[in-house]
Amino acid sequence: MKRITLLFFLLCSFISFAQREVTGTIKDAEGNPIPGVNVIEKGTSNGVSTDFDGKYKIKISANGVLIFSYVGYKTTTKTPSGDELSITLTNDNGQELQEVQVVGSRNSKRTVVNSAVPIDIISVKDVTTQSGKLEINELLQYVAPSFNANKQSGSDGADHVDPASLRGLGPDQTLVLINGKRRHQSSLINLFGTRGRGNTGTDLNAIPAASIKRIEILRDGAAAQYGSDAIAGVINIVLNDNVDEVTGMITYGAYNTNAQGDFPNGTANTKGFRLDQNGNGNSFGKDQNFDGGSVKIAANYGLSIGEKGGYANFTTEYLSKNKTLRPGFDFRKGFGEAEIQGFNLFGNLAIPVSENSEFYAFGGRNFRDTDAYAFTRNDGERVVETIYPGGYTPRITSNIVDNSFAAGFRTKTASGWKIDISNTYGKNLFHYYVKGTINASLEEASPTEFDAGGHSLIQNTMNFDFSKNYDSVLSGMNLAFGAEYRTEKFNIFAGEEGSYATYDTNGLPITDPTSQFAPIDPISGEARPGGSQGFPGYSPKNEVDKNRTNLSLYADSELDVTENFLISGALRFENYSDFGSTLNGKFSTRIKASKNINFRGSISTGFRAPSLAQVYYNLRFTNFSSSGASEILLSPNNSPVTKAFGINKLNEEKALNGSLGFTATFGDFTATVDGYLINVKDRIVLTGYFDASSFNLGVDEAQFFINGVDTKTTGLDVVLSWKKKINDNSFSASLVGNINNMKIDKVKNGSLDKEIFFGEREKAFLLASAPDNKFGLNLNYDRKWFNAGLAFTRFSEVKLLDYQMYEDVAGYGSFAEQIKAATDTYGAKIVTDLTLGFQLQKHTKLSIGANNLFNIYPDQQDDWVEAGGYWDAVQMGFSGAYYYARLGFNF
Secondary structure (H helix, E strand, O other), rough: OOHHHHHHHHHHHHHOOOOOEEEEEEEEOOOOEOEEEOEEEEOOEEEEEEEOOOOOEEEOOOOOOOOEOOOOOEEEEEEEOOOOOOOOEEEOOOOOOOOOOOOOOOOOOOOOOOOOOOEEEEEEEHOOOOOOOHHHHHHHHOOOOOOEEEOOOOOOHOOOOOOEEEOOOHHHHEEEEOOOOOOOOOOOOOOOOOOOOOOOOHHHHOOEEEEEEEEEEEOOHHHHHHOOOOOOOEEEEEOOOOOOOOOOOOEEEEEOOOOOOOOOOOOOOOOEEOHHHHHHHOOEEEEEEEEEEEEEEEEEEEEEEOOOOOOEEEEEEEEEEEOOOOEEEOOOOOOOOOOEEEEEEEEEEEEEOOOEEEEEEEEEEEEEEEEEEEEEEOOOOOOHHHHHHOOEOOOOEEEEEEEEEEEEEEOOOOOOOOEEEEEEEEEEEEEEEHHHHHHHHHOOOHOOOEEEEEEEEEEEEEEEEEEEEHHHHHEEEEEEEEEEEEEEEEEEEEEOOHHHHOOOOOOEEEOOOOOOOOOEEEOOOOOOOOOOOOOOOOHHOEEEEEEEEEEEEEEEEEEEOOOOEEEEEEEEEEEEOEEEEEEEEEEEEEEEEEOEEEEEEEEEEEEEOOOOOHOOOOOEEEEEOOEEEEEEOOOOOOOHHHHHHOOOOOOEEEEEEEEEEEEEEEEEEEEEEEEEEEEEEEEEEEEOOOHHHHOOOOOOOOOOOOEEEEEEEEEEEEEEEEEEEEEEEEEEEEEEEEEEEEEEEEOOOOOOOOHHHHHHHHHHHHHOOOOOEEEEEEEEEOOOEEEEEEEEEEOEEEEEEEEHHHHHHHHOHHHHHHHHHHHEEEEEEEEEEEEEEEEEEEOEEEEEEEEEOOOOOOOOOOOOOOEEOOOOOOOOOOOOOEEEEEEEOOO
């Protein structure tokens, strides 16, 4: 049997060695590079697409023939005579509907190289086959200079949907598009955790990586072009459109449980112990060297429709990821990343209906069943000792369903106008279930699982877009205008009664929150709390059914004054049914100083409308700090309680963006350097906890959403890249970096206590939304059947304030000394990723590697941090080294 295996391996190796690599550039008749051209080896499913410079690289058999095809151009077949083949494609009957449009410009003739604003183009296929990152947020964290995202623990819904951001701003200050159409946000609003507190955001992980052709990141303010949320920039996800091939991969990986640190006696789950879920955090299973085991299976298939370039491309993806368990303080037995069971289905199609017209559609469904740790309850109540001797760790689980569908019709008139009419629908449903819990007021009769209710967000967007290129105006002009009509609907729905109610001694729900008939525990002497511990369910009083509409009108234009001088401008009017109108503008320019160097800059105003969740979300919950547990009411913006505290109606955030940079290209080397300034006024934040005992609400404290702070962010993005081919060897290196500095200019507390309104601790969390700087060095080598990648990512120091902020100042001598004692400093860290790839045969490739190869953790803290473990969710996260193997295939 061993001999047969050896012979099979040798045969596969012989086949792979018989291949040769061909490279080249595809251009149109005017000499412009054409991105997205399909390059297929004739008679096989082996194929690639050209990048944004029109370049391609493909391995083919010794006598292979190449077919070049692209909608709107004549299909061309060529036999390479050497290792380089560059061709020019000619128009097919003038059909040009599929000209590539890059985010940041509505000019289909504009490329990334000559754009007036910084744009990153990330080939997802290349990145996913050269790293072990499982989800989009993880992937972008290490390849995009100013993108940041981390897993959370003990942060309620944020454990299940990772908050992510650009340039250290909020998750809701980045607009996400799919195929150029606005993507709906998640219905979740982040209440805890170190990033995105008080923000909603878009769930990028609901989009399967295997369905994505490329990701375009516009690192510039673009509200005047695309509308609300685009203060920090725009992420445009372009879906696969390849045909006549099946591609996919199977990946398995796990984390090293040997967490670095010297943990004191009494620390829960010190080294790799498996939490016994049947004990709900009260007991531990056997020691494990690895945890967080993950299996990901993905497949993509595309087929041709008709003979004029129509296609339908489909992706399915399955992910199964176990929890990680990392050291936590003795009051936090369950600390680590959540468990995920997820299934994705996505599709993308286009069908020509005439010579100059086509119908298109795309969308998909994402389902995730997640399971995360809440805080351990070691309160010593009799009911706890009876049901869970020694305490328990509730688990917040959720079913997240994300559906989307877009359809449209585009055409080109005889006069050259391009018309695109579309409708995009999206819905995010987030349903909580709490397990391993109790409602203490029901005493020993309490169930241990509850349906806690949830929330949903529906968004429907209609677009009418018109554009035209005028080649005869100076050196070329593009004019675009259009309209958008959007409706949004936010819902909160109640859970079962036991998840939110407090019961009296007769087992009946108490309707008066100040009632004195709640059961008193004989051990603690306190009233037993109601609702499901870990996460209180939504009650009928929390239910919300609110909607709004928005009408937008825009116009933008790009003018090539000369071949070396470009100017562009945009103007956008928006009217919201709930808060009024805004008008925003943008001006940008690019000067070609020489054949190799461009200078560029922009200035714009922007805005972000308050989300419906920020306006109407409300919840009663238990907060744990060093002083113990307290009952909190998060009051909606339209509540009489909110008004009684002097909190004003929420209005839009307002931004002023400026950028200045240059690009340089010298042979195999390219560089882009862009500085930026982002001033945001009236940022919506979540306040601290105000004393609410005098309001007879049955809670200790209340908090609110408020247009509370003004911030100024300055920074620098750097992208340096080099590629070189020497004989059969291909080398590449890139350095991506971001330097980011945010300052809080003003806290708008009015007559309210400034430290409670938005104090030093809350400021620290806002300012630590991203490290002050992050740099990544990526090195790659490719030769025939083997490739290797080595990446180094450095995260700068991060500082946060822990719960000592709430202790008595007198114990420290002064407020400044208290700040010093409460400061948790996470020193700079370097993370190393390694991947090795082996082309086993023409259709299969094996990759092995490690993310965070040397098992680096943030610095251990000795005081109670936000999540109750020894680390906050900063820098590279807190799960350590991840080792993986992946088998890729294509047929």
